[in-house]
Amino acid sequence: MLIPMKLSAQSDEQLMQRASRGNERAFEELYNRHARRLQGFFARRLGDDADLAADFMHDAFLRLYAAREKYHDGKNFRAWLYTIAYNLLKNHFRRSAFGSFTTEESTYEAAIEVKIDESILHDALRQVLRNLPEPLAMLFSLHYEEELTIPQIAQIIQLPEGTVKSRLHKTMTIIKEKLQQYESHR
Amino acid sequence: MRVTDKDIIRIAQQLRDEDNQQQHVIPWQHHRHFQLPAWLVAVPAAAIIGFFFGLWANGNIDKKEPLAAMTDTVYIKIKEPDVTIDTTTRLVPQQVPVATKSPKVVRSRRTRSGRPLSEDKIRYDLLVKN
Numbered sequence: 036m037l038i039p040m041k042l043s044a045q046s047d048e049q050l051m052q053r054a055s056r057g058n059e060r061a062f063e064e065l066y067n068r069h070a071r072r073l074q075g076f077f078a079r080r081l082g083d084d085a086d087l088a089a090d091f092m093h094d095a096f097l098r099l100y101a102a103r104e105k106y107h108d109g110k111n112f113r114a115w116l117y118t119i120a121y122n123l124l125k126n127h128f129r130r131s132a133f134g135s136f137t138t139e140e141s142t143y144e145a146a147i148e149v150k151i152d153e154s155i156l157h158d159a160l161r162q163v164l165r166n167l168p169e170p171l172a173m174l175f176s177l178h179y180e181e182e183l184t185i186p187q188i189a190q191i192i193q194l195p196e197g198t199v200k201s202r203l204h205k206t207m208t209i210i211k212e213k214l215q216q217y218e219s220h221r
Numbered sequence: 222m223r224v225t226d227k228d229i230i231r232i233a234q235q236l237r238d239e240d241n242q243q244q245h246v247i248p249w250q251h252h253r254h255f256q257l258p259a260w261l262v263a264v265p266a267a268a269i270i271g272f273f274f275g276l277w278a279n280g281n282i283d284k285k286e287p288l289a290a291m292t293d294t295v296y297i298k299i300k301e302p303d304v305t306i307d308t309t310t311r312l313v314p315q316q317v318p319v320a321t322k323s324p325k326v327v328r329s330r331r332t333r334s335g336r337p338l339s340e341d342k343i344r345y346d347l348l349v350k351n
Contacts, residue, residue, distance in 0.1 A: 062249070063249045063250070066249040067249070070246045071241050071244050074241075074246055075241035078240060078244065079240055085243075085244070085245070088244070089244075089245070089247065096249070148223065149223070150222065150223050150224065151222065152222065153222055156222075156224060156232055157232055157235070157236070160229060160232050160233060160236065161236055164233065164236070175233070179229075179233050179234065180233055180234060180237040207226055207229065211224065211229070214224060214229075
């Protein structure tokens with residue numbers, strides 16, 4: 036006998052499959068699962084502008100809803116959602132004079148050692164992450180905060196996996212380098 | 222403390238959780254525009270389509286001939302029989318089949334009721350027979 040599974044017990048992909056067939060409740064469940072996290076992601080990327088972040092989150096979910104019938108089995112839901120989110124941010128940054136979205140490759144390979152008191156580290160890291168160049172901050176956020184895999188990020192930002200890895204390494208190096216400034220203020 | 226990559230990731234995730242907790246998320250139903258249920262659209266639409274189809278069909282019937290003309294009646298011409306009455310025809314007695322006696326049906330006897338005729342005081346013998 037087939038027992039219908041509760042929506043809350045289903046994976047994102049199963050819910051998206053149902054939503055693609057017109058199940059509104061399945062889509063709402065997906066929204067309830069991911070909206071807060073996605074809005075937080077937008078808020079960090081948009082300089083803590085809560086209203087703008089809410090608008091972007093709204094826009095991302097409406098685009099997802101409009102494209103729900105295009106979803107096919109086997110597609111990773113979060114990778115798809117963050118592809119939409121990434122493209123929205125990319126367009127936003129291109130339009131505004133906030134910053135350039137292109138990066139030039141550099142050769143950072145120094146092993147940096149940082150020694151900071153943990154009480155300072157929390158606030159120091161917040162400041163450092165806020166002031167990171169946008170493309171690197173985006174990569175850091177997608178990988179370490181949103182916990183997407185390197186192949187997923189490579190698919191989202193349409194770069195080779197090797198490039199994503201090297202940029203993540205470079206980002207970590209820059210973060211440590213910037214944290215050193217706080218080390219000297221102790 | 223010596224800050225490692227893992228420390229940076231751990232604290233970045235703590236910051237993320239703090240940020241996410243502060244987000245005020247509007248329910249999905251508030252984002253969506255009001256949508257009528259599908260049946261509420263389909264039923265009146267079907268009724269309207271049916272009404273106009275009915276008008277159209279009725280108009281088509283009026284233009285045609287009356288119903289009687291539409292029946293598939295086939296008229297065929299038949300030969301009139303050449304019947305002549307022969308007065309000289311002899312009558313030949315037909316053999317009548319002998320009726321067999323059916324067993325007697327036992328009728329149920331009815332008991333008489335009411336008064337006897339003699340008590341009516343009517344002269345039945347004087348009644349005129351027309």
